[in-house]
Amino acid sequence: MNEIQLLTWARGDGLDYAVGIFLLGVIWRLFEIYSLGRKTDLSAPRSAAGASGWHTIFRRSLPPAGMVKKSPVSYIGGYTFHIGLAIVVFLFAPHILLIQSLTGMSWPGLPSQFIDLAAVVTMAAMVVVLADRINKP
Structure with a gap:
């Protein structure tokens, strides 16, 4: 082949x-x-139900208080990796063309040089987090 x-x-x-x-x-x-099923919802309905859900999602996306100081490499490296991966997957023009061919949805992509930089930073963050986890299990 x-x-x-x-x-x-x-x-x-x-x-x-x-x-x-x-x-x-x-x-x-x-x-x-x-x-698995769901338990009965016994809580009183809130006036802005959607807003409280978005607040919970945002709040749980942030690290617990004091954990960034305790383990900065894991948290900063993890966020860097995930943001960089999202940039590469969703903003690289060939990936956008693939998604467009599958779903019909399209959006403008970023320049190739920026995607290359994001990919290098993402891979570096992965290596740093891996080394940190190997040294501090």
């Missing part, structure tokens, strides 16, 4: 297999979640 055949397979059958496995995993996970 040469490079062109591999690329053709990756864009065709390989992508179909990957999306199929992903969807099966999502369906399986949703089945597990919904089969």
Whole structure:
């Protein structure tokens, strides 16, 4: 198999297999979640129900008080990695074209040099966090 055949397979059958496995995993996970059931909601309804949900999501995305001072490499490196990964996955023009071909949704991408910089910073953050976790299990 040469490079062109591999690329053709990756864009065709390989992508179909990957999306199929992903969807099966999502369906399986949703089945597990919904089969657990829900407890009865006994709390009083709030006036702005959506706002309190968004507040909870934002609050739980922040590290607990004092943890950044205790383990700065894990938290700063983790945030750097996840933000960089989101930039590379969602703002790189070839990825946007792939998403557009699958869903029809499109948005403007960032310049390739910026994506390269974000990828290097992301990989460096991963290496630093890995080294920190190996040294401090």
